[in-house]
Structures are given as C-alpha cells and as structure tokens.
Amino acid sequence: MEYIRPQMEAMGIGHVPWTVVGVPIPAWVSSVFPDDDAEEAEERLWQAILRATRIDTPDPVAGWRAHIADLEARAAHLDSRDYRRLRYEGPGTDLVLGMTDRARWGGGGMTTPAGKRFAPNLPTEEVFTSPHRMRAEGTVRATKPLSYFGDLIEDFSFELSEGKVVGSHAGVGEATLRAILGSDDGAVRFGEAAMVPQSGAVAAEHLVWKNILYDENDACHIALGQSYASCYDGADALSPDERLEVGLNRSSVHVDFVLGSPELSVFGVLDDGSEEPIIAAGEWGFSV
Template sequence: MESFEKNLEKYAELVIKVGVNIQPGQVLFVESPIEVAPFTRKVVQKAYEAGAKYVQVSWDDEAVTRTRFEYAPDESFGFYPEWTAKMMEQLAEGGGALLNIKVPNPDLYDGIDSHKVTTATRAASVARQKFQGYVRNKSFSWCLVKAPTKAWASRVFADLPEEEQVPAMWDTLFQINRVDTEDPVAAWQDHIAKLKSMRERLNNKKYKRLHYKAPGTDLSVELPEGHVWYGGASFNDQGVSFVANMPTEEVFTMPHRHGVNGTVTSTKPLNLNGRLVDRFSFRFENGKVVDYTAEVGLEYLKDLLDTDEGARYLGEVALVPHHSPISDLNRIFYNTGVDENASCHFAVGSAYPFTLENGTKMSRDELLQRGANVSLTHVDFMIGSSELSIDGELEDGTMEPVFRNGNWAL
C-alpha cells in the first residue's frame, strides 16, 4: 500500500510538472471521472503546490451520462450548453490549462440508439469549434491522462480476478508513464529528448510521400510541402512546454488532404465515444474514403465518416515502433490514448495546423489550399504491427526504408 501511495503521489506530480506544466498564478481546469476522485484530489493538491491560482474540477459520472441517453427526450441530443463552450474558450484565452483524465468506457452505450450518441457528439463538436481551434493550434496547455475505472480495467484485464483488475491497471499506468522510476520527471525529460531527436531526423528528410505495406494495407500518403513532424513536448503561445498526451511514444505530422491512395486495415479495436469498432478498413482515392468495411460497429464507423466532409479525409499520420513500452505489454487497452502509443496510426478528420509551417497563422481556406484537412472531428485509429513496412520517398524520387517489421529502419 505504501508503494502504491508513493507512486500515486509521483504520478500526480508528473502530470502537473510535465503534463500541463502549471505555472505560478495559472488557472487549471480538470475533467475527471468521479470514480478516480482520490487521484484527482492529489492532482489538485500538486497543482496548488506548484503555484496554481485556482483549480476547478468537473466531475463525470458514467451512470449520469447513460441516464440521459436512456430517458431524455430526442431534442436533448442536439443541445449543448453555450455557457460550457464559452467557459472553455475563456479558459484558453486567459492562459489557463486543461487536464482531462479521459477514460471512456468501451461498453458505455451498449443498447443505446447510435443516432442519439452521434447527434450529441456532433452538437458538442459544433459548439466547441472555437475552443478546439485553440487546442489544435496549441494556443494553451492541455494534457490527456488516464486513471483506472472498474469498467475499463475489467475489459483490459478480463483474464484476472475482479479484485485484481484495477490494481493491475494502476501498475500498468505507472509503468507506461515511467512513474515507477526513481525520478519520473527526469525520465520524461530524457524521453522527450529522444522523441525530439527522431522528429528532427524526419524533418531533415522532408519526405514527399510515405508508402505503407502490411497484410490488408497498401497505401501511399503524400506529405504537404512545409509539413513539420512533432512529438513529445509542445509549446503554447506563452512559450511554456506541455505534453498533450501521457503516455506518448509517437512522432506525427499531417498528410496532404488529397494525397492519400490505397487501402489501410486496422490492427486494434477503436473505442469511438463509448462504442466499439473493430476489424475495419478504409479505401482512399485522392485523399477521400470511398469505401469502408468493419466486422464490428460498421454503423458507428459510418456515423463518424458522415460527421462532415472533412471526416472522410486524413488529418494525421503518426509513427510508433512496434517494439515500444506499451506495445511490448501485448495487451489491447480499448482506449485510443493508450493504444495509439503502441502502434503506428492515422486520424480521420482535422489536421493540427502547427504541423505545417506557419499553419497556426493561416485561415481555414489557406489551410485547405496548402493541403491541410479541416473537420469538426479528429479520431485516431491504429494500423501498426510487426508486419508493417514503410518507405519514405525523397523529393528526387529516391525510396528508403523508414520502418521494417514494425520498427524504425531509418
């Protein structure tokens, strides 16, 4: 118990010092499942110890969330409170920070009419467009982290007795977030430096295209002129570093909106807002998804692609070696924030403007003209495996290996 409490303390401190990197006098907004309240309270304490001026916690209760979809009238699902959207905008504009302890239950909406969930998701996306612009331009500090809930742990560790599932999840989160090291903050600084080194190598290459080959995957992905690879830490408008996802093992950039051709097949399940999609594939022509399949959750995949025009185009390409801390655990986490850091992945939907030179200063139309995708949504899906090979095409047409057998060959 003493070791657990010590690690919990170190995890909370890591999230505050490296994740959101709270500065003296800053405001912190925390979104958290009520089930992980003990951890959230430690986070709040660490934030105040770091000099936060004010910390507000917004509690999420899955039972309350599901009750809405079971009993609310149909007109409820197209409604999203304007005051909530304005609050988030003011947080970003005022230089605050956001910490989201995000643990969606993959079975939350079992038996619920998918149209209700899709309508509610879209209403939130529309209302939060301005705020999401701040997120995608890294205008302020934000961080997504994980903490175990019973529902999540029971799915990931279904092979363990019930009483061991949540403790096993805690141990795993401590491990993949380097909390179990003597000095997690120093361990993360070293990790961030390694990711920075890899992204700099890729930026120096200036690849014109990436070519993917794996079982069920034969895909060509053009990269726009001026694309920039990122990974590890980012810097907000005030020049303060933060880590948007913990854990993170990826380096990423944007693809050209109209430059994706071929077929790609998923290698891990996708938890799509509490609805599971699995064993799916996309076929692209000139950037657009023109055909798709799924053995599980086809209707949910259709809802995603019908969000808006941009939802049928890619907005992110991310590289993660198969031999990495999360992947080596050989376990499916049913949580994109974890699974995407065990696997190369793409995202359908909006690109991050900062992955294009001067992209954060461009208008929507300018971004589109430069090849960046724009959408209300951004959903990552995993395509990496030990059988994936990726070739990089240089400006002069020369091809060279980037990945072989799922790992770096660069």
C-alpha cells in the same frame, strides 16, 4: 466538438498548454480484464498504466525528459528529410499519403508562444505529421480494435482515392464506423499520420487497451478527420479556409486507428523518388 472547435484549434497549434491522461474507471477496467475480480482488475490496470507512462522508474521526470528529447530528435530528423510522400506496406495495407508543401513533424513536447513547455499526451510514443487531405491512395487495414465512446469497431479497413475514403468495411461495429465517416465532409479524409515503434513502453504491456490514448501509442496510427495546424509551417498566419487550400483537413472529429504491427514498414519518399525507411518491420528505421 463543434462548440469547442476554437479550443481544439488553440490546443492543436500549441497556443495553450494541455495534457490528456487516462485513469481507470470500473467500466474501462472490466472491458480490459473481463474475467478478473473487479478490485484485482483495477490494480492490474493501474500497474500497466504506471509502466506505460514511465512512472514506475526511479526518476520519472528525468526519464520523461530523455524520452521527449528522443522523440523531438526524431521529429527534427524527419523534418530535415522533406519527404514528399509516405508509403506504407503491411498485411492488408498498401497506402501512399502525399505531404503538404510545408509539412512539419511533431512529437514529444510542445512549447506555447509564451515559452511554456508541456507534454500533451501521457503516455506518448509517437512522432506525427498531417498529410495532405487530398493525397491518399490505396488500402489500409486496422490491426487493433477501435473503442469509440464505448462502441467497439473490429476487423476494419478503408479504401482511399484522391484523399477520400471511398470504401470501408468492419467485421464488428459497421454502423459506428459509418457514423464516424458521416460526421462531416472532412471525416472521410486523413488528418494525422503517426510513427510508433513496437518497442515502446505501451506496446510492452501487450494489451488491447480499449482506450485510444493508450492504443494509439501501441503502434503506428492514422487519424480520420481534423489535421494538426502545428504540422504545417506558417499555419498561424492562415485563415481556416486557407488551411484547407494548403492541404490541412478540417472536421469536427479526430479519430485515431492503429495499423502498426511487426509486419508494417513505412518509407519516406523524396523528390527524386528514392525511399528511406522510417519504420522497418515495426521498429524505427533510422537512428538519431
């Protein structure tokens, strides 16, 4: 990750078009469907992917354009609200994330400075932002396993104070979790907060995908590590150190974990302390 940092930063701010996709290989197939015949399991996973990526529809391109437009409209709505904090409540989760002073929301597609439109993730169900790296307080519990380069982390949680993970626990994969947190100084802070409804195409498959591209689009998630510079208005003009000063996190890792469920609600907190639902019991809490 250190060697490709310039590429990752260019991707994160939308200077180059890119897309992340995931297709079956034997090890992945067998981890998702361990009791199935290998050929049947591969076909099952392919079919799940085609549904999750909306390819099984009569006009996938039109469907994707409509889906991206919906996500972008939701991001624009959240931009207009200018929330100062995000408050999460759910089983094992009681968390407040502070926002930067020029926070932006993203989702759906992106546009390069040259005007090239692209969808960075297939599938995608999320609308996301980068919270202030020094403003996280409370506890958060993951609701899905995290597969990290083949190692599975399960039943894990974090305690945060002043933006930093000060305590963690994992029922399975404790050593791997500690290795992630020990990657560098930024690995113990949050770089992304993403809203994902339970009614999305990925969640409809009811799978533990064991692949974060799919699992993160199953429900709301948060990422340890690197922030997205595109989630701060004016980040293009800032040096790496200036981005740190305004609250964007810097790390060699960006590790998403899922905390969403039908029991999770997320509220946007305004300057006057009033709250508005963003996610209500696992679904969008607002209309666009």
